[in-house]
Amino acid sequence: xxxxxxxxxxxxxxxxxxxxxxxxxxxxxxxxxxxxxxxxxxxxxxxxxxxxxxxxxxxxxxxxxxxxxxxxxxxxxxxxxxxxxxxxxxxxxxxxxxxxxxxxxxxxxx
Amino acid sequence: xxxxxxxxxxxxxxxxxxxxxxxxxxxxxxxxxxxxxxxxxxxxxxxxxxxxxxxxxxxxxxxxxxxxxxxxxxxxxxxxxxxxxxxxxxxxxxxxxxxxxxxxxxxxxxxxxxxxxxxxxxxxxxxxxxxxxxxxxxxxxxxxxxxxxxxxxxxxxxxxxxxxxxxxxxxxxxxxxxxxxxxxxxxxxxxxxxxxxxxxxxxxxxxxxxxx
Numbered sequence: 001x002x003x004x005x006x007x008x009x010x011x012x013x014x015x016x017x018x019x020x021x022x023x024x025x026x027x028x029x030x031x032x033x034x035x036x037x038x039x040x041x042x043x044x045x046x047x048x049x050x051x052x053x054x055x056x057x058x059x060x061x062x063x064x065x066x067x068x069x070x071x072x073x074x075x076x077x078x079x080x081x082x083x084x085x086x087x088x089x090x091x092x093x094x095x096x097x098x099x100x101x102x103x104x105x106x107x108x109x110x
Numbered sequence: 111x112x113x114x115x116x117x118x119x120x121x122x123x124x125x126x127x128x129x130x131x132x133x134x135x136x137x138x139x140x141x142x143x144x145x146x147x148x149x150x151x152x153x154x155x156x157x158x159x160x161x162x163x164x165x166x167x168x169x170x171x172x173x174x175x176x177x178x179x180x181x182x183x184x185x186x187x188x189x190x191x192x193x194x195x196x197x198x199x200x201x202x203x204x205x206x207x208x209x210x211x212x213x214x215x216x217x218x219x220x221x222x223x224x225x226x227x228x229x230x231x232x233x234x235x236x237x238x239x240x241x242x243x244x245x246x247x248x249x250x251x252x253x254x255x256x257x258x259x260x261x262x263x264x265x266x267x268x269x270x271x272x273x274x275x276x277x278x279x280x281x282x283x284x285x286x287x288x289x290x291x292x293x294x295x296x297x298x299x300x301x302x303x304x305x306x307x308x309x310x311x312x313x314x315x316x317x318x319x320x321x322x
Binding site: 018026027028031041043044045046048049052065066068069070071072075076077 | 117119136138139140141142143144145146147148149166167169170172173174175177178
C-alpha cells in the first residue's frame, strides 16, 4: 500500500458517516446515516465489509461496547476515524474538487 | 431513539443464515446490529414490516459476506475447492460399486427384480447424495471460517462442468439422460448442506465455549 490511496465511493461515505456520528458510531447508526443521506437501502454486511477494509488500511479503529438487552445480549462495535483516515478523506476530497473544477455539471451534462 | 426498544426475536432461519456466513469474530456485532434495528422496526412499524426488512438485509448481507469471504483468502479457498473436487471425483463411483456388490452378493436380480431396478437407479443416486454431503463436510472442515464459501464454490464448479457436459452432449447429438438432472442438483445442494452442517456444529461449539 502506498499510503497515498484514495477512498472508494462507499469507503468515502462510511468515513464521512463516522466523522458525523463521532463517538456514537457503530453499525446501526452508520448504516442509517448513509441510508438517510443517500436515499438508498444499504446492507449491514456492506457496511461491515467496508469498515473491516478501512480498519486493515489503518483508516479506522474499533473497540467493543457493553452487551445490551435490545441486541439479544450482543455487544456493539464502535468505530472512530484515525488521523490517517482523516488525511485520506482530505486527499480524496481534494482530488474530486480538482477533477470537477471548472465543470458546470448541472447545466452542461443534465 | 432506539435505546429503550425491547428485544424482539427475528426470523430464526434468517439469523441462522447470517451466522453461517459471518466470521466468528464479527458475528456478534453484525447480528447484534440486525437484531437492534429489527426490534426497533417491529415496535414502530409492526412485525410483518420488520420481518420483510430483516429478510432483505439477510439476503444482501449474506451476498456481501460470501464475496468478502472469498476475496479475503482466494488462493487457500480455491486450493480447498480443487482438493474437494478431486476427492469427490475419486469417491463418486463408490456408491455404485457398493450397491452392485450387494445386489450381486444376494442375487437380487434373480429373486426381486423390482428391488434390483430401484436400488440400481434410485439407490445409487441416494448413495451419491450421501457421498456429496460427506464431501461437503470434508471441504468445510478444511476451509475453517469459510465453510459456506468453499462448499458453494465447489457446488458451483460442478454445476458449471455439468452445464458444459450437457452442451457438449447436445452438440454431438448424444442422449442426455435427463432423469439424472434432479439428482445432479441434489448432489450440488448436498455439498452445501455438508458445509452448513459443519458450520452449524462449529458455531454451537463456539457458543458453548463462550457461554461457559
